[in-house]
Amino acid sequence: MLFAIIIGIWATRSMVQLDRLFINFLEHFLNPLTCMMRRVRNILIFCFFCSAAMLQAASEADSLLRELGCGNCHNGVVSSEVVKTKAPNLSFAGVKYRPAYLFSYLQNPVRVRHNIGVARMPDFAFDVRESLALTFFLSEQRKLPDRVSPGSKAGGAARTSSEIHKIITRELQCTKCHIMAGEGSNRATDLSTAGYRLRQDWLTLYLLNPAAFEGTDAGMPRFFFEDEENGASVHGIISDAEETAASIGEYLSAMGESKLRKLAAEFLTAKKNYANITAKMGERIFLSQNCLACHRLDGAEPWFNRNGPDLSLESQRVRPQWLRDYFSETHAVRPFGYFPGSGSRMPDFDLNEHEVEILTKHFLKGNRGIDQREPERLSPYAMKKAELLLRDKLSCLGCHRLDDVGGRIGPDLSRVSKRLNGPFIDMMIQHPRELVPESIMPEIAMQPKTASLMGNFLKQVHMETTPLGYLSLIDHRPFNPKARGNLYREYCSVCHGIDGSGNGYNARYMPAVPVSHSDATLMGQRADDTLYDGIHGGGVILGKHHFMPPWGETLSPHEIRSLVAQIRQLCRCEGPAWSR
Ligand code: HEC
Ligand code: HEC
Ligand code: HEC
Ligand code: HEC
Ligand code: HEC
Incomplete structure (x- = not known):
């Protein structure tokens, strides 16, 4: 883009110089008219180059988004088939990769391929246990492509390593494309x-x-066999193809030996320290993070089509500086997934400054209309009042953290003023379902005065808290909350647990244990109407903790009745006799 502008300026300039020669000459005669026409023409030329520059910027953002595959996890962004031809097929990862390497790579992905442009493997900030689980899962993927048979185990021919070095660098010229x-x-x-x-x-x-093996646009040449329709036939160059290939394999393996020893030691220690980690856990992590957005893995059924927020509203939602910082270094916003419970994370793409700039500009297009008026300044007394409402009356902190209390379902509110635009905060408090229809954040009936107090409070509050990381995908079991259109799973299990036993991932942040809906003795004492009222009006209605949210403005009476029925299934019990 800069280039196009420079060319634009340069072209306009040189035109100007050229005209000057004969315009000076004409000037005395046709003065006013030429002067104006010249200006108009110069402006037109400049506009042409500027719009070319703008178009180029737009297409630069588009192509970056495609190459990186952002739209495969986010609605509101172009989706991408390109990235699927760049990311390796993982269906046979267990046959291909050394597990010790996978274990280290998943914790710290580095660039491997230099033939895939700006595409890259993003960093999901996996810790030791999460990478271990994924490594176990990937190592189980052993499906060789149809056309490959494990076949005869040719040993390497007895060649010295300097002979093989010569084959690699001279005879077969591998080093034309590969560095070694x-x-x-x-x-x-x-x-x-x-x-x-x-x-x-x-x-x-x-x-x-x-x-x-490829099925991508990789383009590693065939040196040994032509891949013909009916079986493979020997390529002319090499007579002892299998032996040569095996010797190259042996040679390259020897080259990696010392590094492998180090990786293997780390892997072994981790396996010993965390003997309870299983491949099944790895499979859940794989699905929860939507690795299938970019990779192929035959037989795996994706949990989601998209697992991140819709970004078409991003320019209205966030502040420019927040977005720029977020692209420079991502951090957890929704601690256990965009769909709470799914554990989905925004991976870090290690974007360079130029890419950060392109993406920030792209997503902020159209935020000119945002009303950034200063919020109404609240007195210290009003600030305190708002905070007490949050702590002692409303259900917000069942899901959100503020300072030292609250849940991990929605974003931390302690510094939301730095992240969100003012009008978005107000809208989110009053009409969350209209802004983010997929979200479980309920509509909560409030007096307009209270709603505006909350809004103004959140626009000013700034509490120094240690930022929350993403919750562990091992300590908490990620699941697909949207599966089977099951309302209890989607809205309630985050606190009450999938099986209703009161141990959802968010339960440990609640000052009162979320009731066990599978406890027949307890639930047997509740009439269906009582349960209905509790769900409709929230914990306060039943004299229970206010962190139990009210769902009456969000779910229909029919949906609430079906939730009562689901609780009855979980406890396998009925209400007391008088109530039936
Ligand atoms: C593997 C899926 C995945 C990919 C690929 C991905 N994202 Fe995300 N993204 C997420 C998830 C999940 C979140 C929510 C994270 C959170 O709330 O902490 C997110 C959050 C975001 C947010 C913050 C939205 C908000 O205001 O809360 C932005 C902006 C974003 N992604 C942009 C991008 C861009 C740009 C790319 C491509 C470079 C990209 N994402 C690639 C999954 C993905
Ligand atoms: C014309 C360029 C070219 C030449 C010559 C070439 N390669 Fe490759 N090679 C590639 C490309 C491109 C890939 C694909 C990388 C990918 O998976 O995206 C590749 C992949 C590989 C891989 C597996 C990649 C991986 O790490 O997953 C190995 C091993 C390899 N080549 C070895 C060799 C050897 C040995 C030779 C010489 C006999 C050779 N290559 C010659 C271009 C070349
Ligand atoms: C946004 C797209 C994208 C997502 C999402 C993604 N990957 Fe990748 N992955 C890539 C690309 C591109 C590469 C190739 C990178 C390179 O060669 O430098 C890659 C490479 C890999 C490799 C091979 C490294 C090697 O040495 O050949 C593994 C293993 C891998 N990814 C696992 C995963 C897992 C597990 C997940 C989910 C947690 C995941 N990927 C999610 C794009 C993605
Ligand atoms: C059942 C849980 C739940 C309750 C109760 C709840 N929220 Fe939320 N809230 C969420 C979730 C989940 C999101 C994230 C929505 C999204 O994906 O963008 C959210 C988002 C928000 C946001 C935007 C934050 C951001 O950084 O994007 C604000 C502000 C907010 N809630 C305020 C409130 C207030 C005030 C209350 C109480 C009146 C409340 N919430 C009650 C779950 C909840
Ligand atoms: C933010 C966490 C949270 C979410 C989400 C949540 N609950 Fe609760 N719920 C609680 C807590 C905490 C209590 C216990 C309050 C107490 O014992 O003081 C509770 C109590 C209840 C009760 C009262 C039980 C009794 O003792 O009579 C019912 C009924 C209930 N929840 C149903 C639901 C349903 C149905 C959903 C989903 C639509 C749901 N809850 C979502 C936290 C939550």
């Missing part, structure tokens, strides 16, 4: 890493028939 120990050009992957990344058997299989 600093030698060659970096247009694919670094072959010195192949030894600790990739299993030796797989290396050999791959070298013999790379096309069978």
Whole structure:
């Protein structure tokens, strides 16, 4: 874009200089008219270049979003097939990768392929246990492509390593595309890493028939066999293809040995320290993070189509500085998932400054109309009153954190003034379902005066709290809250637990234990109408804790009745005889 502007200015300038020669000459005669026409023409030229520059900026943002695959997790952004041709197929990850490498890579993904442009593997901030679980899960993926047979185990031919080095760098010229120990050009992957990344058997299989594994636009040439319709036939160049491939595999593996030893030691320690981690946990993490947005893994059914917020309203929602900082370094906003309970995270793409700028501009397009008037200044007394309302009367802190109290379902409200535009805060308090229809944040009936007090409070409050990270995907079991259109699962299980036993992931942040709906003795004492009233009007109606939210403005009477019926199924009990 800068380039286009510079060209624009330069072109306008040189035109100006050219005209000057003969315009000076004409000036005396046709003075006023030419002067005006010249101006108009110069303005037109400049406009042309400016609009070209703007178009280019728009298409730059579009192509960046596509290459990175943002729209595969977010509505309101172009979705992308491109990224699916760049991210490797994980269906046979267990045959391909060394588990010790996966374990380390998932905690700290680094660039591997240099042939995929700006596409990259983002960082999900997995900790040791989460990566361990994912590693176990990926290592179970052992489905070889149809056209590959594990076949004869050719040993490497007895060649010295300097002979193989020569084959790699000269005869087959692998280093035309691959870099290896600093030698060659970096247009694919670094072959010195192949030894600790990739299993030796797989290396050999791959070298013999790379096309069978790819299904991407990768373009590793076939050196040994032509991939013909009916079986493979030997390529002319090499007579002892299998032996040569095996020796290359052996050579590359030896090259990675010392690094592999280090990775293996770390992996082993983790396995010993966390013996309770299973592949099943890894599968849940894989699905909860929507890895399938970019990767193929045959047989895996995605939980979601999109698992992040709709970004079409982003320009109305957030403050420019917040967005810029967020793109520079993401952090947890909704601690256990956009759909609470799903555990979904916004991964960090390690964007460079230029990319941050492009994306910030793109998402802030159209926020000119935002009303950024200063909020009504509240007196310290009014501030205190608002805080006490939140702590002692309203249900908001059942789901939100404020300072040292509150749940982990919605975003932390302690510093929401830094994140959100004022009008958005007001709207979110009064009409959350209109702004974010997918959200479980309920409409809560409030006097207009109270609503505006809350709004003004949140627009000014700034409490120094330690930022919340994402909750552990091991300590809390991520699930798909939207599965099967089950209302209890979507709205209640975050506190009451999927099985109704009162142990949802948010329960530990509640000052009162969310009631166990599977407790037949307790639920047997409640009439259906009592349950209905509690759900409709919230905990306060029943003289219970106010952190139990009221759902009457959000769910229909029919939906609330079906929730009562679901509670009856969970406790396998009926209300007291008098109430039936
Ligand atoms: C694997 C799925 C995934 C991908 C890919 C992804 N995101 Fe996200 N994104 C999320 C999730 C989940 C959240 C919600 C995180 C939270 O609330 O802490 C999120 C949050 C955001 C937010 C904050 C929205 C708000 O105001 O709360 C922005 C902005 C955003 N993503 C932009 C992007 C951009 C730009 C890209 C591409 C570079 C991208 N995302 C790629 C899943 C994804
Ligand atoms: C014309 C360029 C080119 C040449 C020459 C070439 N490669 Fe590749 N190679 C690639 C590309 C492109 C990929 C795909 C990377 C990807 O998965 O996206 C690749 C992939 C690989 C991989 C697996 C990638 C991985 O790490 O997952 C190995 C191993 C490999 N090449 C080894 C070799 C060897 C050994 C030679 C020489 C016999 C060779 N390559 C020659 C371009 C080339
Ligand atoms: C936004 C798209 C995107 C998402 C979401 C994504 N990946 Fe990736 N992943 C990539 C790309 C692109 C690469 C190739 C990066 C490279 O070669 O530098 C990659 C590479 C990988 C690799 C291979 C590394 C190697 O050495 O070949 C593994 C393993 C992996 N991803 C696992 C995961 C898992 C597990 C998840 C979900 C938690 C996930 N990815 C989510 C885009 C994505
Ligand atoms: C049942 C849980 C729940 C209750 C009760 C609840 N909220 Fe929320 N709230 C959420 C969730 C979830 C979101 C995130 C919506 C989204 O995905 O953008 C949210 C978002 C918000 C936001 C926007 C925050 C941001 O950073 O994007 C504000 C402000 C807010 N709530 C205020 C309130 C107030 C004030 C109350 C009480 C009157 C309240 N909430 C009650 C769950 C709840
Ligand atoms: C933010 C957490 C939270 C969410 C979300 C939540 N609850 Fe509760 N609920 C509680 C807490 C805490 C209590 C216990 C209050 C007490 O014992 O003082 C409670 C109590 C109740 C009670 C009263 C039980 C009794 O003792 O009579 C009912 C009924 C109930 N919840 C139903 C629901 C239903 C149905 C949903 C979903 C629509 C739901 N709750 C969502 C936290 C929550």
